[in-house]
Amino acid sequence: MxxxxxxxxxxxxxxxxxxxxxxxxxxxxxxxxxxxxxxxxxxxxxxxxxxxxxxxxxxxxxxxxxxxxxxxxxxxxxxxxxxxxxxxxxxxxxxxxxxxxxxxxxxxxxxxxTAIHTIRLMTAEGKTIDLSNDSAGIRVGNTVLNNTQHTLSFDASHQNGTGINTLTVPAGKDYHLLLADGTQIQLNAATTISFPFTFPGKTREITINGEAYLQIAAKADQPFIVHLPGNTVNVLGTAFNINTYDAGLVKVALVEGAVKIATGKKDVLLKPGYEITSTHSGITTEAFDADKVLGWRTGVYTFENASLQELAPVILRWFGVTIALDNQRVSSRRFFGIIDRNQPLQAFLHNLERADGIKSRYDQQGVLHFE
Structure with a gap:
């Protein structure tokens, strides 16, 4: 584009x-x-x-x-x-x-x-397909792909292979995926998901790195399993959010149904309205704020008592902009508010300067400096 x-x-x-x-x-x-x-x-x-x-x-x-x-x-x-x-x-x-x-x-x-700035699918056969613009009737082997309304779906009724395909959503974008079993997945920016076109075996298994919201199609005879870095989610219910953006940290927030998280140390059964956080040092479970955890689905990131250092990864993912903090005083300050990806980043920067006096500028490489 x-x-x-x-x-x-x-x-x-x-x-x-x-x-x-x-x-x-x-x-x-x-x-x-x-x-x-x-x-x-x-x-x-x-x-x-x-x-x-x-x-x-x-x-x-x-x-x-x-x-x-x-x-x-x-x-x-x-x-x-x-x-x-x-x-x-x-x-x-x-x-x-x-x-x-x-x-x-x-x-x-x-x-x-950035290295990747298009939504793309790498098929099990090694073919790369650009999904940034609508396209229908793309044939991959015996599977027909439809990329319409910001969603990838496919007809794999004649597909016999179980090879793994990888879908990559770059910074600044989001995307939807409809799996063969009817499972709906919304993918946040800077996220990858690996999946087969069909689930012919006893289980349905996918792998996610980044953030995604999943609404699992119920099939009692074929459990749904999500592989995460260092963790596995066994789905017993329907709707939940996964966040693996931070290295060594996995968060799973359950909206409906039930999920069992295998952390490598023990299995934890999660109840609706609760989020589990798994790190190398252990796991914690607590009730979560839906506006904060699920706000990304409508393009809103809510932050409370956050530093610009903590906001930098969000700005990088949503707008593709790298941040440099040149002033230690600014780096240590805490902020409350929202980042709306449906508005230009300049709107957030303007509000930040007007409310807190924080000035910013871009250098010739496009790096955003807070001063």
Whole structure:
């Protein structure tokens, strides 16, 4: 996806200078690609905000007053006010363009510099398939893949092989997977999942590294098993969240049903509403806050008493931007709030500076520095 083109077309649309062909392309892009949608929505929001600011700045020239000038015959004064208001609107639009182009280009460059920036499937046969754009009827052996509405599904009714395929979701994106048995999986950014196209054996087994929300199709005669780094989850219920982002740490939060976690030391049966945390030193179980643990599913990360060091991995995963902390005083401060991946990162940075006085800048390599 050419995000520079998406940005240019968004401004063309804003100014009424877009062709029907380009408008159709833009609408398709923002419907199918998360980053493209973020760019388009960010431009719309910034334009609305700046126009509102311009309007507020010219409150001393209300519409009634301007019309009164026209009615009383003071046409010269009317023209001057109209020109000044129009100029304010133009400044707002141009200012929006400048702000978004010059603040968004740096993190975008960082995203594009990552090793993998497309959703891709590596099949058991070694074939690599780009899933970043909708496509249907992709044949892999006897299996037909359908990649539509940000979801991979497949018809494997004639598939005899049990080879393992690996789906990779890069930083800045998320994705959905519908397995052959009807199990639904939502994958967060920077996550990989390995799975077969069919489950012909006595068990259904997959491997996940990253974060995912699973809704398991019930099949009592064929247990579902999820392999994690150093842990195994035996599914006895339906819906749960898995998080293995941090090395040496695995979290499993149960929403519905029951799961049994094999940690290597002992098996733990988890109840709905509780989360188990497994580390090298042991395991703990406690009730979890659904807004914090599951908020990523709607693009919201809630943090309380968190340092920028703790927020850095989230920003890297969701926006593809690397963080450098240049000020020890800033590094030690704690923050409360949210990060919304549906908005440009610049919105979070703006709120951080306005609320806490924390300034930031991008260097030429696209690294985000807090000062």
């Amino acid at each position: 050419d995000y520079e083109k998406i940005r240019d077309l968004s401004f063309d649309e804003l100014l009424g200078m877009i062709s029907e062909e380009d408008k159709s392309f833009l609408q398709s892009a923002i419907r199918e690609d998360l980053q493209a949608r973020n760019i388009w929505e960010g431009i719309q929001r910034e334009r609305s905000r700046l126009l509102a600011d311009a309007s507020e700045s010219y409150d001393q020239h209300p519409v009634d007053e301007v019309l009164a000038d026209l009615n009383t015959g003071n046409r010269l004064r009317f023209v001057k006010k109209a020109i000044s208001i129009a100029a304010a609107c133009l400044i707002a639009i141009v200012g929006s363009w400048y702000l978004l182009v010059h603040t968004a280009q740096q993190p975008l460059a960082a995203v594009q510099d």
